[in-house]
Amino acid sequence: MSCDFECLSCDAANYKLMEKARNEKIETVWDRAEAMQPQCGFGEMGLCCTNCAMGPCRIVKVSEDGPKKGICGADEDTIASRNLARSIAAGSSAHSDHGRDIAHALYHAAKNPESGYKVKNHKKLISLAKEWGIDTENQDIKDIAANVAKTALEEFGKPFGNLRFIQRAPEDRKKIWNKMNVTPRAIDRDIVEVLHSTHIGCDADYRNIMTTAIRAALSDGWGGSMIGTELSDILFGVPEPHEIEANLGVLKEDEVNLVIHGHEPTLSEAILIAVNDPELIELAKKQGAEGINLVGMCCTGNEIAMRHGIPMAGNFFQQELAIVTGAVDAMVVDVQCIMPALSQVAKCYHTKLITTSPKAKIPGAIHMQFNEEEAIESAKRIVKEAVMNFKNRQGNIFIPQEKSKGFVGYSNEAIINALDKVTNSTAHPSGTVKPLADAIKSGVLRGAVAIVGCNNHKVLHDKGHVELAKELIKNDVLVVTTGCGAYACIKAGLMSKEARGLCGKGLATVCELVNIPPVLHMGSCVDISRILLLLSELAKFMNVDIKDLPVAGAAPEWMSEKALSIGTYVVASGVYTMLGVAPQVTGSDNLTRFLTNDVKDIYGGYFDIESDPKEAAKKIISCIEEKRKILSI
Ligand code: SF4
Ligand code: MSK
16 A cells, blocks of 8 residues: 555544455455556446447547447447436335345244344334224234235336325426436336436437436335335334444454444344353353344444444445454455455454345455244354354454444434424424424524545545535534434544534533434434435425425435445435545547436436535535525525
């Protein structure tokens, strides 16, 4: 590496591990990023097409010479928009397939006692059943759960009509979607349509390609992701605020360390039950360990932190470093954001990398299929593998001391409850967003921003999230966060109550009164659907559309196709969205203009790109103030 570790990450827990990795000749994401330079200019601009075997075709943009069209005649607009649309479809498919797996788990909870799953939140189940017109009178709770699960599964491939959750959006939003023909119909159908229409010789009109892609993205936010979140709450409980620890310092020298990494709570919830099994704890003690230490990584870590207080070990860029500690006895993974490089790193230590999903196997890892039909038994077999590996620890173990504390678990229900507790409930019906609307209208809170998404070597690790959050709270803007952004914020202390000291006067007062930190942890990437619902409720309460609210979205370090899908459905839901990394579209001036300008007139939301967090904060605050002016508040 050509620079000090400080210019690669702003998390001090990483520095000694980066040095350990270097000394032990372990290659990490930062080494590979450096080796990849310079990155392909055609790919960077979205101008390379591999959609058919006549290609690859590349459009030369930087000089007069060179091809301006692919062999089939596709121009830069067609090629860049097709590439983007396919990425959005892939992102939507990942979140939505996650949602489908949760629906299957709910069905198992209802019908299959062998699964070990149980419906935890009957109130939310009945409420959703009623919303979907499912009979709940004198019905057994398991039958209601089975019917809700089946109805959710039908959302993926129903032949007629639109997605059920669309009804939750404000009326004006639904009108815009209908007018633009982007109202999502069935999740699988909307994703398949992107793949079909971007096949060679199909759609060549970049605006029409984006219409199809926007519909697939809305199928994610208001479909697959929302199913994932709502059904997870029903199965595993609605998150409530509680304090937890975060960063690699949560690993323990004297216990079996099991890192659960990936996305779906179906696996992590079962692993959590298994690590508390007295026989497995006893077995761990027989191996010389004091117990079993379960910690989370990436979004599955967010899920079990939110619901059970399990420590959050680290985000996307810390997955290799966790193994470099030499103290991880097993890293158990399911789907999404799992670097294939992990198997190489694990080989250099005693760590067992255990894949569990038929959708994500990694050469060099041990595959132990996780079977939802007998979830707890599957999970126990996996945990046993970790426990038996404790005695194989060897060599140089180093666990950094760095860890911080913060509050997680701010579901919409929890936010509304917290606000209810401090406001006069006779002044407003409890369980509404009125206190939030009042705080925004009065100007005590200038607005709210969701900081979401990943890590990306193009931005100094965690700095994009942390600096943006600090600038916003300093200016009385409440921050909510999910995904790897949530890890960055909790590690930096921004989810502690003491972080009020970093806020402007208005936000500090709200935090003091409501007893909340200024940065609220709202969960995993699929839980951005919670944010959509909160915005929707706020807009309905204030009698405006989502596009009129003084709010924004930001993805300072995004990298995944899921993030592209999220950004697209957030913009199409009416929200100004700031990206810290430019998407691979800049080779098409028309498409770039469409995304950063034209969509504003159609949907109200639009993309902006700014890599400097302080500049990004300025632009976001100016957008929020502009909205306030229009609302005359
Ligand atoms: Fe080239 Fe057209 Fe085939 Fe793309 S679809 S690879 S531009 S010929
Ligand atoms: S895990 S999608 S790196 S946020 Fe959801 Fe983190 Fe981004 Fe994966």
